[in-house]
Amino acid sequence: MIDALRNDDLINKLGGRFKLTALVQRRWLELLQGARPLVDPTGMTDIEIVLEEILQDKIGIDFEASGLLKPDGR
Numbered sequence: 001m002i003d004a005l006r007n008d009d010l011i012n013k014l015g016g017r018f019k020l021t022a023l024v025q026r027r028w029l030e031l032l033q034g035a036r037p038l039v040d041p042t043g044m045t046d047i048e049i050v051l052e053e054i055l056q057d058k059i060g061i062d063f064e065a066s067g068l069l070k071p072d073g074r
Contacts (some may be wrong), residue, residue, distance in 0.1 A: 002047065002048060002051060004051045004052075004055060005051070010051070010054065010055065012071060013054070013071065014054070014060070014061055014071065015061075015068070015069070015070065015071035016071075019061060019068070020054075023054065023059065023060070023061055024047070024050050024051070024054075027050045027053065027059055028046055028047065028050050031046050031049065031050065032046070037049045037053070038053045038056075038058040038059065039052045039053055039056060039058060
């Protein structure tokens with residue numbers, strides 16, 4: 001299992017499991033369609049690449065443009 005998913009910090013960072021899942025699915029599709037990884041992909045699966053991009057703040061949810069509340073409620 002991927003260690004990053006065992007820690008709730010990743011889930012809390014985006015405001016919940018559903019938002020995390022939606023972001024992962026969207027980015028994973030981009031990678032499958034040929035987008036370049038934003039982190040060094042050496043020895044990583046596509047899902048690990050996506051999670052690492054989130055952990056390193058390379059990708060995230062644009063809460064302002066989406067109209068969603070930020071995880072801190074603002």
